[in-house]
Amino acid sequence: MSKRKTPGLNTGAMSDISFLLLTFFLLTSSINTEQGIPRKLPPPKTEDAKDKQIDINRRNVLNVLVNFRDQISVNGEEIMITELKAKAKEFFSNPTNDPNLPEKISKPIDGIGDFPVSKGVVSLTNDQSTSYNMYVQVQNELQRAVNELRDETALQYFGKKFDGLDSAAQRAVSSAIPMSISEAPPIDYGTTK
Amino acid sequence: MSRFRKEGKKETPELNMGSMSDIIFMFLFFFMVITTMREASLKVHFTAPKATEIQKLEKKSLVANIYIGAPLNKNENTLPPGEVSVQLNDQTVKAEDLKRDVRDFIGTEKESRDAQDRDRLTFSLKVDKDVQMRYVNIIKQELRDNNALKINYAASKKEKNN
Numbered sequence: 393m394s395k396r397k398t399p400g401l402n403t404g405a406m407s408d409i410s411f412l413l414l415t416f417f418l419l420t421s422s423i424n425t426e427q428g429i430p431r432k433l434p435p436p437k438t439e440d441a442k443d444k445q446i447d448i449n450r451r452n453v454l455n456v457l458v459n460f461r462d463q464i465s466v467n468g469e470e471i472m473i474t475e476l477k478a479k480a481k482e483f484f485s486n487p488t489n490d491p492n493l494p495e496k497i498s499k500p501i502d503g504i505g506d507f508p509v510s511k512g513v514v515s516l517t518n519d520q521s522t523s524y525n526m527y528v529q530v531q532n533e534l535q536r537a538v539n540e541l542r543d544e545t546a547l548q549y550f551g552k553k554f555d556g557l558d559s560a561a562q563r564a565v566s567s568a569i570p571m572s573i574s575e576a577p578p579i580d581y582g583t584t585k
Numbered sequence: 586m587s588r589f590r591k592e593g594k595k596e597t598p599e600l601n602m603g604s605m606s607d608i609i610f611m612f613l614f615f616f617m618v619i620t621t622m623r624e625a626s627l628k629v630h631f632t633a634p635k636a637t638e639i640q641k642l643e644k645k646s647l648v649a650n651i652y653i654g655a656p657l658n659k660n661e662n663t664l665p666p667g668e669v670s671v672q673l674n675d676q677t678v679k680a681e682d683l684k685r686d687v688r689d690f691i692g693t694e695k696e697s698r699d700a701q702d703r704d705r706l707t708f709s710l711k712v713d714k715d716v717q718m719r720y721v722n723i724i725k726q727e728l729r730d731n732n733a734l735k736i737n738y739a740a741s742k743k744e745k746n747n
Binding site: 403404406407410411413414417418420421426427428429430431432433434435436518519520521522523524525527528529531532535536539578580 | 602603605606609610612613616617619620633634636637638639640641642645648707709712713714715716717718719721722725728729730732733734735736737738739740741742
């Protein structure tokens with residue numbers, strides 16, 4: 393038998409099909425990834441926990457209240473959303489050891505050593521008529537305050553920002569600067585819309 | 586004198602399409618890998634609030650979505666007084682069935698994951714930015730009662746300005 397040349401395949405149809413599939417996936421795909429502000433809810437109330445009143449010192453609590461007009465007050469003083477981060481940062485870090493700001497307890501932390509951990513807790517109360525947008529903004533500002541403090545601590549002890557650390561170091565910094573938000577049951581001053 | 590161009594008919598050579606289809610296939614696989622099918626069509630209006638400190642969720646398969654927003658269609662079930670709907674899977678929830686439906690939803694979502702993944706299951710609250718907190722609070726309370734404690738407030742990226 394003599395050598396026979398294989399005839400050239402017509403691949404035009406194949407590329408048509410793959411084009412079709414491509415456009416289908418282009419149209420149906422949503423590239424935006426799941427992102428947001430992660431939070432943990434407190435565990436459900438149990439019977440024995442009900443009676444236990446946790447005694448928290450007044451200086452250790454930052455009362456953040458968002459009313460039905462989306463106005464914010466911190467410990468009774470009305471502020472703008474832009475000021476909240478600085479307030480929260482001052483509250484969590486207490487740089488001058490002010491007796492009106494939260495006390496700090498020195499705790500040994502792996503990889504850092506003894507670190508004065510703040511006992512501060514943000515108590516967040518919102519009205520039933522508060523808009524969700526404002527609620528997220530407040531959560532965001534509080535998170536930002538903590539993230540900036542974590543960045544500063546990470547730079548001081550590990551020489552890198554928080555995001556650049558490995559997970560063990562991140563855990564250490566996270567326990568040095570805990571994110572403690574406690575949500576009070578919502579109030580209902582606003583009228584039902 | 587030389588002639589540069591031959592006169593007369595010249596056939597155009599056939600193009601080789603093989604490499605093009607390679608490239609198309611590459612694109613195709615790229616999109617197939619990154620894409621996730623939207624499992625349910627949206628029944629409520631949803632625009633995420635903007636935030637700066639957002640984090641990406643680790644795994645998409647460990648996320649269950651709860652949508653809260655104004656209904657797109659007038660016939661959808663709403664919570665009283667009738668301006669906001671809650672969507673689980675592909676249905677909006679009736680107000681009187683809310684407790685049961687949320688419990689069932691959490692149950693089936695947990696059930697469909699492996700045992701070791703159950704604790705890592707995150708419930709992403711996709712709430713429209715104009716919704717009042719009362720509706721979000723109802724859902725949060727239900728999640729809490731059913732021991733689904735890992736939640737996420739869906740938000741889109743906003744640039745920082747200090």
